[in-house]
Amino acid sequence: MCAQLLSTHPYKxxxxxxxxxxxxxxxxxxKIRAALELASFEEYNGPMLESLEMYxxxxxxxxxxxxxxxxxxxxxxxxxxxxxxxPTVARLVAAKINELNFxxxxxxxxxxxxxxxxxxxxxxxxxxxxxxxxxxxxxxxDLEVISTAITLLRAFDADxxxxxxxxxxxxxxxxxxxxxxxxxxxxxxxxxxxxxxKNKVPREVYEKDLVxxxxxGEKIAKxxxxxxxxxxxxxxxxxxxxxxxxxxxxFEALRELSLDEYCVFDFGIIRGLDYYTxxxxxxxxxxxxxxxxxxxxxxxxxxxxxFVKNTNVSGVGFGFGDVTLENFLVTHNLIPDIYSExxxxxxxxxxxxxxxxxxxxxxxxxxANIQSSIYIGSKKFGKQIDYAVxxxxxxxxxxxxxxxxxxxxxxxDLRSREETTVDAEKLTDYFA
Amino acid sequence: MCAQLLSTHPYKxxxxxxxxxxxxxxxxxxKIRAALELASFEEYNGPMLESLEMYxxxxxxxxxxxxxxxxxxxxxxxxxxxxxxxPTVARLVAAKINELNFxxxxxxxxxxxxxxxxxxxxxxxxxxxxxxxxxxxxxxxDLEVISTAITLLRAFDADxxxxxxxxxxxxxxxxxxxxxxxxxxxxxxxxxxxxxxKNKVPREVYEKDLVxxxxxGEKIAKxxxxxxxxxxxxxxxxxxxxxxxxxxxxFEALRELSLDEYCVFDFGIIRGLDYYTxxxxxxxxxxxxxxxxxxxxxxxxxxxxxFVKNTNVSGVGFGFGDVTLENFLVTHNLIPDIYSExxxxxxxxxxxxxxxxxxxxxxxxxxANIQSSIYIGSKKFGKQIDYAVxxxxxxxxxxxxxxxxxxxxxxxDLRSREETTVDAEKLTDYFA
Numbered sequence: 001m002c003a004q005l006l007s008t009h010p011y012k013x014x015x016x017x018x019x020x021x022x023x024x025x026x027x028x029x030x031k032i033r034a035a036l037e038l039a040s041f042e043e044y045n046g047p048m049l050e051s052l053e054m055y056x057x058x059x060x061x062x063x064x065x066x067x068x069x070x071x072x073x074x075x076x077x078x079x080x081x082x083x084x085x086x087p088t089v090a091r092l093v094a095a096k097i098n099e100l101n102f103x104x105x106x107x108x109x110x111x112x113x114x115x116x117x118x119x120x121x122x123x124x125x126x127x128x129x130x131x132x133x134x135x136x137x138x139x140x141x142d143l144e145v146i147s148t149a150i151t152l153l154r155a156f157d158a159d160x161x162x163x164x165x166x167x168x169x170x171x172x173x174x175x176x177x178x179x180x181x182x183x184x185x186x187x188x189x190x191x192x193x194x195x196x197x198k199n200k201v202p203r204e205v206y207e208k209d210l211v212x213x214x215x216x217g218e219k220i221a222k223x224x225x226x227x228x229x230x231x232x233x234x235x236x237x238x239x240x241x242x243x244x245x246x247x248x249x250x251f252e253a254l255r256e257l258s259l260d261e262y263c264v265f266d267f268g269i270i271r272g273l274d275y276y277t278x279x280x281x282x283x284x285x286x287x288x289x290x291x292x293x294x295x296x297x298x299x300x301x302x303x304x305x306x307f308v309k310n311t312n313v314s315g316v317g318f319g320f321g322d323v324t325l326e327n328f329l330v331t332h333n334l335i336p337d338i339y340s341e342x343x344x345x346x347x348x349x350x351x352x353x354x355x356x357x358x359x360x361x362x363x364x365x366x367x368a369n370i371q372s373s374i375y376i377g378s379k380k381f382g383k384q385i386d387y388a389v390x391x392x393x394x395x396x397x398x399x400x401x402x403x404x405x406x407x408x409x410x411x412x413d414l415r416s417r418e419e420t421t422v423d424a425e426k427l428t429d430y431f432a
Numbered sequence: 433m434c435a436q437l438l439s440t441h442p443y444k445x446x447x448x449x450x451x452x453x454x455x456x457x458x459x460x461x462x463k464i465r466a467a468l469e470l471a472s473f474e475e476y477n478g479p480m481l482e483s484l485e486m487y488x489x490x491x492x493x494x495x496x497x498x499x500x501x502x503x504x505x506x507x508x509x510x511x512x513x514x515x516x517x518x519p520t521v522a523r524l525v526a527a528k529i530n531e532l533n534f535x536x537x538x539x540x541x542x543x544x545x546x547x548x549x550x551x552x553x554x555x556x557x558x559x560x561x562x563x564x565x566x567x568x569x570x571x572x573x574d575l576e577v578i579s580t581a582i583t584l585l586r587a588f589d590a591d592x593x594x595x596x597x598x599x600x601x602x603x604x605x606x607x608x609x610x611x612x613x614x615x616x617x618x619x620x621x622x623x624x625x626x627x628x629x630k631n632k633v634p635r636e637v638y639e640k641d642l643v644x645x646x647x648x649g650e651k652i653a654k655x656x657x658x659x660x661x662x663x664x665x666x667x668x669x670x671x672x673x674x675x676x677x678x679x680x681x682x683f684e685a686l687r688e689l690s691l692d693e694y695c696v697f698d699f700g701i702i703r704g705l706d707y708y709t710x711x712x713x714x715x716x717x718x719x720x721x722x723x724x725x726x727x728x729x730x731x732x733x734x735x736x737x738x739f740v741k742n743t744n745v746s747g748v749g750f751g752f753g754d755v756t757l758e759n760f761l762v763t764h765n766l767i768p769d770i771y772s773e774x775x776x777x778x779x780x781x782x783x784x785x786x787x788x789x790x791x792x793x794x795x796x797x798x799x800a801n802i803q804s805s806i807y808i809g810s811k812k813f814g815k816q817i818d819y820a821v822x823x824x825x826x827x828x829x830x831x832x833x834x835x836x837x838x839x840x841x842x843x844x845d846l847r848s849r850e851e852t853t854v855d856a857e858k859l860t861d862y863f864a
Contacts, residue, residue: 006486006738019474022477040776044449047442048545071503074547079443081513105805138810140806141808253787256791344472360688373537376568377534
């Protein structure tokens with residue numbers, strides 16, 4: 001058909017999902033979907049191709065251009081393969097802002113593409129669970145979102161030794177920094193930028209940058225101290241801050257609901273300076289070999305405003321990817337044997353029995369809601385056994401011409417290796 | 433944040449899925465996934481971005497370039513947003529050809545993009561169910577695939593008055609045309625091309641083209657007659673054809689399995705000349721207003737050969753899109769009221785009861801596997817009722833300060849309008 005053979009590799013940084021991979025993904029997303037629906041979150045989705053300008057408006061021309069797959073269509077529209085779901089969900093909310101039933105509790109499990117160097121836990125594409133609440137700007141929504149994050153991990157039997165939710169508040173962060181530094185708004189913004197880069201530069205550079213902004217050693221020490229504090233001690237530094245009060249309310253509610261064992265106040269959580277406006281949090285894997293943020297989220301207030309004038313629909317939410325989740329589940333041994341569960345029956349065949357006699361058996365099994373297949377290949381019986389074993393079938397139904405003439409069947413349990421002869425009429429009773 | 437507001441419209445020819453839309457899609461794909469798994473089909477998936485050369489190898493440079501969204505990455509790799517799943521699945525099969533457990537019964541529900549003018553039932557993107565069997569080149573696989581197509585529609589309670597499977601065989605088509613026309617292989621190919629265009633040109637043009645290829649009026653009449661024939665009559669015209677025998681075997685098995693009421697032999701089904709090699713079929717909606725092919729499929733033999741030398745893994749399968757399926761279900765009134773099924777509880781709130789008392793109730797409900805939410809907005813009770821009704825909640829749990837002090841709750845059934853007072857401790861018993 002063509003002289004040169006095509007490559008069988010998927011495009012760099014993307015993945016193929018063979019049935020075993022897909023079964024795993026369906027299993028964990030199925031659990032997540034069920035847990036979210038139980039909590040009355042509703043699923044939405046949007047197109048893979050979106051207008052590039054949405055990502056430019058949110059993240060700037062350079063990031064949008066460099067980190068997305070983007071191109072122009074024949075009419076010159078600039079499109080991106082969506083790199084994240086937040087602009088899409090903001091667009092959906094904006095488009096029906098006068099019809100929707102606020103507060104919204106929404107989730108989505110989109111496939112996302114980012115143009116970046118592939119690395120562990122961060123391919124060029126992944127599937128990402130996005131959970132958001134729109135239209136509630138008080139701590140109750142933050143609580144619901146954080147408790148949902150905990151619920152999702154508990155659905156896999158993860159416990160508080162395996163993960164922790166690290167929580168901060170951007171309003172509190174701004175207020176306490178301004179109060180310690182004694183700077184005006186612009187000065188505080190500059191100090192915040194230095195603090196945001198704290199872990200990315202040597203300690204001397206960090207201190208030098210703060211000194212340049214007018215902070216002395218005492219002030220720097222005060223900021224250092226915040227990283228060691230519990231939530232009450234930190235909040236007490238700036239009691240008039242709305243962010244401090246939000247933190248106190250949130251942590252008190254978490255205690256009331258016995259969720260405090262999963263949560264810690266962490267002044268180090270900032271999550272980018274320009275986007276989040278209130279509560280921010282990350283779920284960290286406690287395993288040292290996997291020690292990174294699995295879930296990240298928080299409150300953002302301005303996204304819907306990109307689409308609709310004079311509106312401010314507050315949002316709070318989080319996201320996490322399939323790769324990160326799978327790493328966590330594997331590390332903590334939380335994936336059961338999903339491949340050899342339940343009944344799955346292979347009806348084997350012989351050439352001296354009419355083929356439709358076998359298809360009738362399969363039809364009966366399926367009508368009784370028993371997962372089953374006829375062997376449709378052309379190999380001999382021995383190979384049909386191999387096929388059944390390799391295909392994780394639990395049972396084989398065997399009907400040679402002598403059984404067929406007597407109206408009988410053999411059923412072989414491939415796990416226990418027991419073989420039973422039954423009346424053909426009673427095939428489905430065996431599995432009842 | 434930016435001076436000019438962004439558009440809230442999705443990109444032309446693509447769709448947003450709000451929760452009601454998504455619920456419908458999840459409902460029908462859920463039924464399809466369950467029916468396919470019951471029949472031991474296994475789900476796979478692959479990346480949205482694939483090498484453009486796969487589509488060029490299958491469909492030619494022009495179609496691949498014109499009808500896909502394609503672009504180059506920074507390393508100059510030519511990529512396409514996948515327009516169909518078949519090259520991907522052929523690639524997956526080829527990559528593990530020595531490990532896989534043939535015959536494979538595989539399915540996928542990918543999102544696909546085609547660059548074409550949007551029209552009813554054919555947007556620029558859709559979700560497509562793909563069902564394939566690889567590694568069985570006899571009619572048994574054709575039978576399994578066709579009976580699966582019927583099973584999927586029957587899962588929605590569709591009956592044989594609503595759809596029919598129109599079946600032909602490309603081997604039979606080639607053989608019977610050659611036999612009537614008396615032409616050699618090349619001549620028959622030319623005749624086939626004319627017949628393939630039969631419904632797209634005026635009758636005079638069709639006849640003139642056949643006459644130019646040496647067919648007289650008698651031969652043309654013989655070809656016309658084929659369109660009216662049943663399968664036995666047609667097969668008898670060319671009894672030595674392997675395709676004729678495959679048709680007879682297939683239809684006999686369909687009769688044996690009582691599936692013949694869903695199936696008709698239709699000489700008009702060709703489905704493109706270069707791709708299919710044996711059985712071809714289309715499922716047609718019987719409703720006159722929707723009268724088009726819903727499912728299309730058949731046997732193709734050469735795809736895996738694009739990736740691996742000296743191999744011939746025969747495939748047979750079909751595909752259908754979500755838009756087409758939804759049109760069918762709507763037309764035949766096959767969608768039940770999926771929006772107001774089951775129990776869904778809203779816990780309302782009052783300011784004079786501690787908030788965490790409500791969150792504790794919701795936690796209890798969810799632990800008892802009852803879909804529920806707390807009202808997290810800031811509106812008064814009357815608006816909370818509106819929220820519950822608009823959100824399709826079946827029940828409201830009401831606990832004002834007087835009920836709270838007495839350890840009681842009111843439960844309001846929003847469908848029957850009945851209100852019941854229960855002990856707070858017995859909340860979940862009410863729903864048991």
